Amino acid sequence: MANFLYLTAFSIAAAYIAARSAFPYAALIGFLIPFSYAIFLVFVYPFYFSPFRHLPEPKGAKFPWAHASEILENRNGPAYRKWMTTVPNGGMMRLRVLFNQERLLLTSPEAMKEVLVQKTYEFHKPSQPTFLFRQLLGNGILVAEGAEHKEQRKALLPAFSFRHIKELYPLFWNKARESTEEIAKASKSSSESGPEPQKAYEWASRTTLDIIGQSGLGYDFNATSNPDGKIVQNYRLIFDNEPPNFRWTFVGIWAPLELMWYLRLPPLSYGKTIADSIRSFLTKRVQEKRGLLEKDAASQIDIMSIAMKSGQFSDAEVVDQMMTFLAAGHETTASALTWAIYQLCNFPKIQDRLREELRSSLPSIKDHNSTITAQQIESLPYLNAVCNEILRFIPSVPTTVRDALVDTTIQGQFIPKGTRIFLSPWAMNTSPTLWGPDAQEFNPDRWMADGTANSGGSKNNFAFLTFLHGPRSCIGKDFAKAEFLCLLAAWIARFRVRWPEGERLDMDLHGWVTVRPGHKLPVLFEEV
Numbered sequence: 162m163a164n165f166l167y168l169t170a171f172s173i174a175a176a177y178i179a180a181r182s183a184f185p186y187a188a189l190i191g192f193l194i195p196f197s198y199a200i201f202l203v204f205v206y207p208f209y210f211s212p213f214r215h216l217p218e219p220k221g222a223k224f225p226w227a228h229a230s231e232i233l234e235n236r237n238g239p240a241y242r243k244w245m246t247t248v249p250n251g252g253m254m255r256l257r258v259l260f261n262q263e264r265l266l267l268t269s270p271e272a273m274k275e276v277l278v279q280k281t282y283e284f285h286k287p288s289q290p291t292f293l294f295r296q297l298l299g300n301g302i303l304v305a306e307g308a309e310h311k312e313q314r315k316a317l318l319p320a321f322s323f324r325h326i327k328e329l330y331p332l333f334w335n336k337a338r339e340s341t342e343e344i345a346k347a348s349k350s351s352s353e354s355g356p357e358p359q360k361a362y363e364w365a366s367r368t369t370l371d372i373i374g375q376s377g378l379g380y381d382f383n384a385t386s387n388p389d390g391k392i393v394q395n396y397r398l399i400f401d402n403e404p405p406n407f408r409w410t411f412v413g414i415w416a417p418l419e420l421m422w423y424l425r426l427p428p429l430s431y432g433k434t435i436a437d438s439i440r441s442f443l444t445k446r447v448q449e450k451r452g453l454l455e456k457d458a459a460s461q462i463d464i465m466s467i468a469m470k471s472g473q474f475s476d477a478e479v480v481d482q483m484m485t486f487l488a489a490g491h492e493t494t495a496s497a498l499t500w501a502i503y504q505l506c507n508f509p510k511i512q513d514r515l516r517e518e519l520r521s522s523l524p525s526i527k528d529h530n531s532t533i534t535a536q537q538i539e540s541l542p543y544l545n546a547v548c549n550e551i552l553r554f555i556p557s558v559p560t561t562v563r564d565a566l567v568d569t570t571i572q573g574q575f576i577p578k579g580t581r582i583f584l585s586p587w588a589m590n591t592s593p594t595l596w597g598p599d600a601q602e603f604n605p606d607r608w609m610a611d612g613t614a615n616s617g618g619s620k621n622n623f624a625f626l627t628f629l630h631g632p633r634s635c636i637g638k639d640f641a642k643a644e645f646l647c648l649l650a651a652w653i654a655r656f657r658v659r660w661p662e663g664e665r666l667d668m669d670l671h672g673w674v675t676v677r678p679g680h681k682l683p684v685l686f687e688e689v
């Protein structure tokens with residue numbers, strides 16, 4: 162796209178000079194060469210020379226947007242899910258976006274494995290979203306590449322060991338209890354005719370922010386009881402406002418983002434102020450933590466302490482890592498919890514069955530002296546089945562992107578340097594080839610049959626792509642699953658959730674890095 166824009170701009174400039182010049186023929190040639198090249202790139206190369214010209218692609222692409230119009234219409238998931246099942250293919254298909262720029266959508270576990278595991282560092286995250294992530298979400302592990310990424314990951318992994326996560330269950334349970342109390346209070350507050358609808362996403366997001374604050378920094382934001390704190394508001398602004406380039410990356414629109422960011426041009430004007438505010442908050446936390454570590458390093462077990470104790474990061478780098486963890490570690494799980502509430506409103510029988518299991522096995526969530534262990538939560542088959550099915554059916558991160566860093570191959574197909582590749586958990590997780598004919602139905606029982614508790618009955622690891630796989634998979638996967646199990650258990654044990662006035666809301670997708678239901682999902686939480 163950038164090439165095309167430069168060439169067109171150059172051609173226009175040359176045409177202008179031709180019109181005014183004493184040497185019009187020279188200027189005319191200066192116009193014709195780049196213009197012809199631009200025409201070649203758009204109308205000739207993709208159909209007659211591209212190594213992808215023989216790959217299948219979805220029908221009905223109309224110039225200039227081609228398949229981009231469907232990608233733009235929805236949030237980066239539904240179109241790929243549809244194409245996965247309607248376009249016969251042998252593991253990958255070609256998509257064309259603005260001005261026939263080519264993209265590849267991978268559809269087979271073997272192709273995914275090659276990109277995510279065997280050739281991880283031959284594929285990088287694209288520079289445009291990476292620039293914005295770096296500014297808004299921190300210059301941390303999420304945007305590091307190559308050897309630097311490997312080192313960062315090694316230093317941070319101890320914070321996510323199974324032994325460490327097990328110790329966090331009581332913390333998750335306490336915050337879950339606090340959130341149920343606040344939801345109960347808010348539901349009662351203004352209405353005599355019954356509970357007031359509550360925005361499930363708001364509650365989920367505030368609770369998960371508190372949890373990552375405590376386990377990530379050893380700091381309680383108190384967002385669950387107070388939505389007006391500065392950090393809560395900052396994250397609200399980040400996640401409620403999609404930066405312009407995010408979906409542009411998928412559809413091939415190019416913009417001078419660095420310039421827009423530094424000049425604070427709309428719609429990026431809010432970003433720098435917010436990022437500076439989060440950064441300055443975290444700088445203070447790092448200074449405090451230095452003091453605590455000097456006094457008693459062994460008692461500090463949060464992610465920030467583990468990063469500092471590794472000796473791998475300067476204080477400024479710890480700030481960046483923690484910006485990443487605060488963002489990546491709360492919005493994703495909040496979206497999963499919100500989708501769980503959405504589906505349990507749609508399927509009240511599943512909700513009742515889940516509540517029965519919870520109430521017969523766990524201590525009352527109202528009991529302030531109670532706590533739970535990892536083993537208690539993990540031994541509940543239906544809770545685990547419902548959570549796994551939510552993560553499969555509506556993965557919080559619908560699709561991600563990679564660019565080939567070098568000339569390479571995927572499943573024998575030549576991939577020139579610079580090729581942009583889409584990896585879509587939304588599509589893979591509901592592929593009938595991988596999950597069977599009921600792949601696109603919500604059915605927790607697929608995780609309940611003999612021997613399917615960990616696989617849902619799919620035959621291949623790469624059929625479940627919610628956290629990706631390989632060296633760049635989600636480092637917080639076990640943390641997220643544990644947190645999700647505890648929060649859903651507490652909410653459903655205490656409340657029946659249902660649509661206000663019995664009205665089912667459409668699956669209206671919002672969000673940018675993650676997707677969540679529209680309007681933050683207002684539902685009734687009735688105490689049972």
Ligand code: HEM
Nearest residue numbers: 302303489490493494497557558561628633635636637641
């Ligand atoms: C349901 C919840 C979650 C989902 C669905 C999820 C999903 C993902 C996905 C798909 C990626 C890969 C993105 C890419 O490479 O394009 C990722 C990366 C990452 N996630 Fe998660 N995540 C969740 C929760 C968490 C939590 C709770 C944390 C931290 C406590 C976390 C921290 C990270 C980090 C740091 C990365 C970058 C890892 C790397 O590049 O090495 N995530 N996550």
